[in-house]
Amino acid sequence: MQQATFRLAGGNAYAAATADTDARMRLWCNDHCDLLDVRGEGADGVLEAVDADVGVRERVDEGDTTLAVTDACLRAESDGVEDTLAAHGCLLVPPLTYADGEKHLRVLALAPESLTAVYHDLRADYDVTVADKQTVSAPQSAAPGESAPDLTARQAAVLRAAVESGYYDRPRETTTAALAERFGLARSTLEEHLRRAEGKVARAALQR
Known part of the structure; x- marks a missing residue:
């Protein structure tokens, strides 16, 4: 299998919330709401922006990490990325990550040509950077609140x-x-x- 990480400049409210901050936000979608893991300097400002645009139902602060549950799922305001992946038989590896005003996607495909096709389609709507590309035996994810070096x-x-x-x-x-x-x-x-x-x-x- 092939895995690539695409960084999309701009985009939805979550990406915009992290612009000009040192904060990093990871997201798990639950259809009716989102679970957020926010870390780094500027995390409070990021959550304030999310609250204003989407609504934050509950938050738990633990050291330098904040877990939050939103009032609604941002998928309702989907920017069409998931449809692009589906069109080429690719899978989105959770969690989504937002940092530096960008949306980071980890995408899994059975063939490198599929990743190439996704890249070209995304370029029609975004400024896209390929941050990483590799052959993997199984996708790796991370649990909410799990310790990880969330670097900008x-x-x-x-x-x-x-x-x-x-x-x-x-x-x-x-x-x-x-x-x-x-x-x-x-x-x-x-x-x-x-x-x-x-x-x-x-x-x-x-x-x-």
């Missing part, structure tokens, strides 16, 4: 670049100054993204 797109990119460039090797093969130049960021900003990413990965590892 920028944090993930910075951490990946640091690993691939040898920042964690001994001796180090790169510096934060070099990484900052690569991303066009100030060194202090790059180091802050890296510090936050490291912290999330460490906390997730310790809670497993």
Whole structure:
């Protein structure tokens, strides 16, 4: 089986709620309502936006994680993504993820041509980025509230670049100054993204 992660810029109320924040939201649809797992700085603002657009029936705060149940299912305002997947025999792997103003879809297909067809159809309505593509034996999901390194797109990119460039090797093969130049960021900003990413990965590892 083939699995790809597509990032769709813009879109529905949930994607818009995460724009300009460091928060990340995962969603499980239950037809009549949605279950949300929201983490990161700006989570309260994200939930306020969701409450204004969809309604939040109940929320539970546990440390840096908030679980919330919405008044209605956002599928009622579907942007047609699910229909596009169905047209090409592809499956959506839950949960949906929203971060940086984007909707992240993990899509499963039996053949790579199906993923290619989905990509081209989505491009007609969205600015689409393929964040990941791989062959899998079984899709992997995550339960609500489960500890996981929910990195923002920028944090993930910075951490990946640091690993691939040898920042964690001994001796180090790169510096934060070099990484900052690569991303066009100030060194202090790059180091802050890296510090936050490291912290999330460490906390997730310790809670497993």
